[in-house]
Amino acid sequence: MDARTTASTDGLSLGRLGQWIHEAVRRPEFTTDALQIVKTVVAATAAWWLAVYVLESQMPFLAPWVALLTVYPTVYQSLLRGAQSTVASWAGVGVSFLIGNYLGVGLWTFALAIAVGLAASRLPWIRDEGVAIATTSVFILGDGFTEQQPMLLDRIIEVAVGAAVGLVVNLLIIPPLRDRQAARYVDYINLRMGRVLITMADEFRSSWDTDRADAWTWEIESMETDLSSAWQSVRSAHESRRVNPRLHLHGPIRSSQSGGSADYDEILGRVDEGISHLRHLARTLREATYAEGEWDTRFREQWVEIVRSAGHAIADPDREVESIDERLAELSADLSADEHLPQRSWPLYGSLITSMRLIAVVVDDVASAREAREG
Template sequence: MPFLAPWVALLTVYPTVYQSLLRGAQSTVASWAGVGLSFVIGSYLGVGLWTFALAIFVGLVASRIPWIRHEGVAIATTGIFILGDGFTEQQPVLLDRIIEVAVGAGVGLVVNLLLIPPLRDQQAARYVDDINLRMGKVLINMADELGSSWDTHEAEVWAEEIESMGTDLSRAWQSVRSAHKSRRVNLRLHLRGPIRGGEKDGNTDYDEILGRVDEGISHLRHLARTLREATYSEGEWDTRFREQWVEIVRDAGRAIADPDTEVESISDRLVGLSADLSDDEDLPQRSWPLYGSLITSMRLIALVVDDVASAREARESK
């Protein structure tokens, strides 16, 4: 039965070495169970339509075993393959079939090791950089619109874009989990040399980075919501506040979109803006809840700006 070993080899190869080891072991056990199932049914019940149905039924029931569930269907498929490939003409030798399954699993694993599946770090990094770029563009767009005037429609557009970032962030988390798996039992790690300081298991700590990006999206969502509610408020914004705050928002957007951009400290400028306005006795008191919320949101986003720049420097220094 020359097909059995290559069949199991195909079941064993996965995108990462870790998955190949884990799922390959499950495939091997499931295939061995399929060999045993076909041997018992074929030897004692013969080969017929109803025994095929019985093999499928028993194999699918057995595939629900928790620790082989992902590859459990191989019990049924392997059993059917062996029953249908000349079982009546040549009784299969149980030990031979077990060896064939082991050979196939071994070949699949060796091929996976020799090809050295790529590490997925760069894919995770691209997700992070793309989300940061979009956050920066939203802030720049806010600054451009608020520099003159804006309406509810613009605020809704910002909100939709921010929600889209949240969806992409979920994909980024999936990419990071895949990156973690790609590093397990991967020879490429040893070929890249020793682990450097500031890395987690030889890798930038994307869990922490994405956590900070998630916070940034949350603060940006709050900022957009505040601006949307502000469109329903009566009265004009204080001109001095608008001009200074808009410039700070624009520079923060530039810094997030491109961490290499040199801008004055966002936090220091926000502190200065708060101090200037607090000394302005002509500023209507009803404006402070809005202005205070906008300043606070930007201060929190400014912290993300610094973390984004630091995270990028850590990645590029590798």
Template sequence: MIAATAAWWVSVTFLNTSFPFLAPWVALLTIDATAYRTLSRGVQSTIASLLGIGVAFLVGTFLGVSLWTYALALFVGLVLARVRWIRDEGVTVATMSIFILSDGFSEQQQQFGDRILEIGVGILVGVVVNLLVLPPLRDRQASRYVDSVNRRMGSVLENMGEEFASSWDTDRADAWIDETDSITGELNSAWSIVRFARESRRANPRSYLSRLRRARAQDRQTPDPEEASWEDILRRADEGASHLRNLARTLREASYADGEWDTRFREEWASISRDAGRAVADPDAEVESLSSRLKQLTEELSDDENLPTRHWPVYGTMITGLQHIVEIVDDVASSREAREAASS
């Protein structure tokens, strides 16, 4: 709205054109969600508008303006709209031809220079307005997705520990599996936001301001917020969701197993699982060394000659799966510290 209004005002006040519609129209076409897209669309709009003017000029000059030449100009414009490098704004070729031919071609023929100037003004105003309002970097939105995924994973893991300490059934295990599938879907949305955030940094003044802040932070020996990239954080989260899903499937299959569980394994694994869930959901939570506790549990069970051999594959799978998730806990904490440093 601001860009279109400003472009119209500039066109009326300084260009003094008879039909000042091109500048605000092009300004609207140019504005987009990120500075990079605005610049890209500005270039495409310029090329498409010039092509549209060229088509109208050639058809109107050599063939005149009639029903069939009007249709011909529209057809040529739509064909040119298929060109790959202007496809996002390709329809502008056809619409520009329509504007020129419909608005009295003989008069427009004398004002092609003014029309091109209006197009330039519209693009310039659109780009300037987009830069002045400082398009957001979308980092905060990506951070909210990551925090939500961590909380949900931690909740599932903590619930696993609570259920495993007493009893569970296939319905609970199926619910855990469904939750991990939902977490994966949220991660896919997070990936889209991160890609958008990366694009939002291109040609964005905020990215330069952020670099200045990071440089000052480094001077004060503050952790560099770029140490953990969003891609690395999401890859680790994907891995965590995958291991969590495997744990849920293991518990579902184990619900059919005969025989009693080893009490020591059951209590300690459940305790570690609950603490790991709290650590994933809240990296600030203080828990004992999870890796050391898993290692100690493995060693104790290995020395126990009374442990039934047939249980070891299940026990080993559960310990290994939890170990993989525990390894991610430290990454979760460090990535959160980096993100908080970036947002501050």
């Protein structure tokens, strides 16, 4: 392999890496995850600073530890799970002090503290964060308990400080509204659907094979994964709007037509239908690679332009395109009047036209859904 070949291969690898990074950054959850990391770092660092420089704690790790446990994706979760973490940590402090003061710190008492903590963590009302009982006991007993004999009240205060800092940070630093994330998911999936249609049109114009059809199918299956994440985001939307100060600054998303809130269940249901129709279209084109005979030139050219227009309309709902449904109706009428069109071609052409007519309905719904979300 010469230097030019090596450079070309390296350039291709870097290009793929850059494309992967670009796609990863554009994914809807990237911003949410990045913000969650920032908030957690800020909360833990602030709690550590308070423990060291304000409380002058002998065990400054308790406050940042609880702060880490408190910063959840939504404010409601931070309140609920933060309260559980605080109670569990207080219980862990109590267990460690009882065992440390009355039984001492040794191999079997260390094991006893963990066993008691894990058993208590099975309580239904604290089960989600109950393991903090055992971990807090491990931290305190394993950090030189017998030498330091730290005050019980100080440890309780540090735990409370950590929980308070975590909650305050989640309240102040852009509390998440998951309906915004759901909106980004919808736009992202629509963009991918549009790109697949445009790619289909470009490749179908010249030639295509089963490998290309398989690539389309893989992309569509990947969309279904994103759609599952979108459904999960929608299910979390109501929770994210509880105890959220941003609601005083931003009113609920309204529909410009009905005046009601955007129905993401309905919107994602329509997107799900669009993906289903797109999958059927890709399967039909894949099976058509084995069909005998030549494609009708007029059908191929007109259908390709319709598919490309539909792709642009879904990827960019603000873009002006001619009516997809009307163009499909005209294509059907022209072909039905053609006496020279082979009879065996109609089932295939009819299936492709039907799939695109169903997708055309989704094209209209995409624009309506955006109006509902942005109205």
